[in-house]
Amino acid sequence: EAQVTQNPRYLITVTGKKLTVTCSQNMNHEYMSWYRQDPGLGLRQIYYSMNVEVTDKGDVPEGYKVSRKEKRNFPLILESPSPNQTSLYFCASSFRVSGANVLTFGAGSRLTVL
């Protein structure tokens, strides 16, 4: 089954404790991205990757890091989490359909930073 898998689905952590949210896709998509969803703000892009070893900042990159060492994996790293990073996080991979960038989303990771 074609899918994007992200883990953990739920995580409660404390300020300053490094954590990684993993993301893996089995569709051989070149493009992957991370979004965060906050009430009243919709989804905002954190980072994206056009291919292996090619990453760039989205709209809200502060406090996050990413890496793309393999095509299928795109982990999101919070080196020193803070309470304002409490959010719902989505990983997505995508391909072009008639020029449109069609995203397939993971199931989401609910992160709480105390």
Next chain:
Amino acid sequence: AQTVTQSQPEMSVQEAETVTLSCTYDTSESDYYLFWYKQPPSRQMILVIRQEAYKQQNATENRFSVNFQKAAKSFSLKISDSQLGDAAMYFCASHFQGGSEKLVFGKGTKLTVNP
């Protein structure tokens, strides 16, 4: 800046009736794509329908259709014969060509379906 605006934070509809969710966007580009995503209580983001801006014909997917008004920069979603399973957050989004390949999302409309 490219923006997507959903002016209705919440909407409700009776089961079996029709509801229209509004979306407007702002861009100076001529080539772009528009989407509606559904987010049920499971939080999964599900693509409902997409529209290429260069196509004049409105997209349709079963009970879901759009009214795309390019000059007015409007992209509304019509749900016909509403079902209880349609209850969800609906997000309008746009892929503007070039740059980061990102989707720009609206803030969402929460749809309630009353039995």
